[in-house]
Amino acid sequence: MDVQLTSKTAFVSGSTQGIGFAIAKELLREGAAVIINGRTPEKVDAAVKRLQQEIPGAAVSGIAADFGSVAEVDQLLAALPRIDILVNNVGIFELKPFADINDDDWAHIFQINVMSGIRLSRYLLPEMLARNEGRIIFISSESGVNIPEQMIHYGATKTMMLAVSRGLAGLTKNTAVTVNSILGGPAYSEGVAVAVEQIAAAQHQPVEQVKQHLFKTINPTSLLQRFIDPTEIAHLAVYLASPLSIATNGAVLRADGGVLNTIL
Template identity: 50%
Template sequence: MHINLSGRSAIVSGSTAGIGLAIAVGLAGSGAHVVVTGRTQARVDEALASIRARHPRASLAGHAGDLGTAQGAAELIVAFPETDILVNNLGIFEPKAFAEITDADWMHFFEVNVMSGVRLARHYAQGMKKRGWGRIQFISSESGVQIPAEMIHYGVTKTAQLAVSRGLAEDLAGTGVTVNSLLPGPTRSEGVGDFFGKIASETGVPLADVERDFIATHRPSSLIKRLATVDEVAAMSVYLASEQASATTGAAVRVDGGVVRSIV
């Protein structure tokens, strides 16, 4: 299968590292014009250079701002009023005991993980609908299906993304715009790598052993028995952005290594 996104434009929120950067690389490599977003211009510039190193002819643009706020979303929309493909990847996570999760924590996680995607989808879906073609994705998590006890607030926001995605797909039925969510499992992203690296440093245990112990203890249902790579997740995102995926909408597509013990 050859995916050709030439002539299409894409915006990937939170795309300066990890899964978001890998998705931006994949979309750019398939010919899309990609807008890379991040909190600082320095991080955006680093990401653009990284993509160009892999795809010298890539068509790229960058935008720095905090998309976890209404103002940040509005600024992006002013700078880039239209897009064909929107990937709502921006997200944060933090292991924290339920009793210690404050109201401010709950609201912050909801603003960043849920409302960032809601605000962008609310705007960009209208243009897609008028043009009769579009792709909207929400990068959720298997944690939205199996809420992790160690970060309930994170899991709740990932469940909310699934609901928004399905509801929006229903709203856009028959318009040529598809809306899907992805459910990655434990993935070797920058944030996860930093988290495991800290544990390895504090305990003196090799990083590979920390990752293996995490899978065995916290995600024992994993069928691949390892962390996924960001490129493995990105490959599914690029497919869902393609013309070939035109019959896939309203779906929660798992890239979880089999962590979720379900046949559907």
């Protein structure tokens, strides 16, 4: 299927690894030009080189910016060219008891997980509406619906992303611009892989055995019964980025492996 992305330019926040990197890679496979983002020039340069090696001839570049810094975000916005596809992916998480999450913790995670998408969308959506063309995609999480007890601040920000996305979609009425969210499930990202390998080494057990045990313990409701590969979430993002998805707007689409035990 031709998803008609060869003339499009995408910006993916937080894309030097994990789901963001997978989305950037799949967009490049479909012929889009992609600008990736990470906190440091070193991480961005390394990710750009990796993408160029994996997809020869790919039109990929990068801009370093820490979304915890308003000044760095302003510099990033000023450096952006015309963007057809915005993927609001950047995010942080941590395991922390609710009583230990102080005001600074709440403010920090809100700045990165929520305000990043707000600032980027506020800058790019008016241009998309003026051109009557564009896609904005928020990468949320099943944790925004099934709030983790040890990551309440993280879950709350993922819920807020859904609200912002739906509100922005309302501004696109009668246009060819869409705003949607993806509700991702437990993905086997680099960070998760490192943690699993450390547990396996400490317990002197095979990595695959630890993966299976952890997954069944933490995510017993999963219908997939395994960690999701980030590429499997990226495939859905590519469709939403395509002109073919015009009838999907203001929606929350699940790529959670069936972890959420709900119909909608």
